[in-house]
Amino acid sequence: MTVIASILVIFSAFLHAGWNLIGKSNQGSGFAFFFTCSVAPAILLTPYLYWFFSQIEFVSLSSYFWLLLSVSGFFQVIYLYGLSLAYQTSDIGVVYPMARALPVLMVGVGTAVLGQSVSFEQWMGFGLITVGCLLTPITHLTQLRMKAYFKRSLLWAFVAAIGTTGYSIIDKTALHELNDNVGEIHSAVYIAIFYLGIQFWAIVLWLSVWFFVSGRRHEFSHAWRFKKKGTIAGVMMASTYGLVLFAMTMVDNVSYVVALRQVSIVFGLVMGIIFLHEKWYPIRGAGVVAVLLGLLISLD
Template identity: 55%
Template sequence: MEVAAVIIVVFSALLHAGWNILGKSNQGSGSAFFLASGSAAALLLTPYLFWYSMTLGIEKIPNAFWMLVFLSGIFQIVYLIGLGMAYKQADIGAIYPMARALPVLMVGFGTVLIGYELSVNQWLGFVLITIGCLFVPLKSFRDLRFKAYLNLGVLWALIAAIGTTGYSIIDKEALLLLDPLSTSAITNKHTAVFYLGVQFWAIVVPLGLWLLVTNQKIEFDSAWVMRKRATAAGIMMAATYGLVLFAMTITENVSLVVALRQVSIIFGVVMGIYFLKEKWHMTRGVGVVLIITGLVTSLI
């Protein structure tokens, strides 16, 4: 993995932990918060989408790309709703690490299934990261038993992890479809931002339609009330994943990008303690050490 990609992903991880703090501190509906934040990001990127489409020629984009965008949007909604529901059940210091690290093994298996290869070191690192996540939600080592994870917070974190796994693999494949269209005027950087904008629309349109169909119109009012904080989160979300998408264009195996993104777990735990006054437990310390060890091992 190139040094530039490592730096980009680590910086994006810091931003990712930051908008999760905003999401956790939000006291309203998770659906309303992500509708507001996603809409803000989508609207801000819309002028760029027009420029990219006119410069490249939208007719050159294959139909398969749009299908992948649609599927990615669905997985993004699963992730965002799962994360929002999980934060209603438990501390960010417990939920955030699980939602971020569980996809490491899932994406690893997924990329192998579609033809990529992983080394022994990478698998070992992925396993250490996942084990570290088992410790982070615990208050005591005595709680390390199966029933400690039988709660709604962990269930929703698992659902969020499934969403992350889905969109991570799909996004890499979608970007590969656009790669042959690159020119001197349209580079990988431009394509990453274009895909980011399209993806946000793929999130907010289905989410908005679902809220209308299920007669949850009050969520739109809630989204408007929280628009200022949600807009800040939306900008951070866009910057975060825009950097990740660019890192994907210069990294062959997306599972390495997903693994490195888990450094955000460290940022999330620290921010949860500092900003939200959440408690620190020895188990969280052990979990963090295992996660760091796993990150280093997988990238060697």
């Protein structure tokens, strides 16, 4: 993994923790806040999408790409759904590490199944990251038992992790497909920005369908109340994942990117303590150390 790719992912991790902090502070908004977060960057990037399409023939994009995009948007909604419900019942210092930790091993297994190599040292690193993140929901080692994790907030954090795992694996494949389709016309940077914008529209579409089907149409009008904070968080969301998508074009194994993104756990924990006045526990400090060690081992 190149130095440039690592810097991009670390900065995106800082932005990721930041928009999650805003999301946690607006926990009472339900799904309307996350709808606004998705609509804002989708609209802002629409002129770029128009320009991108004007440079290529629409049929240049394969049906396989559109399928990948649709599935990725679905997993993004699963992620936002789980995150929204988790933040309503627990601290960011508990939910955020769990939602970020579990995808590490999930993506590792997924990439191995897809035929990409993962060394023993990398598995050790991924395992340390996961163990470190599992320490953060508890306040004492005596609580380190299975029942400590059978809480509603952690269940929804697990749902969010499933969403993260799904879109992380699919997005790498979708970017490769895009490069095969239009790589001779547009550079990797332009392709990453295009995918980012079109993906937000996929999220908006899935959320809209869900609101109509589930009888939650009031979420549309409710979302307008969070237009300012939602737009800020949405821009941060777009920036963080845009950097990640660009970094994905520089690596052969997406699990490296997912692992390095976990440094956002450190940022999230510190932000929660400073801005939301959440409590600090030594066991959480041990968890952060385990995460950092895992990063060093897996990215060596």
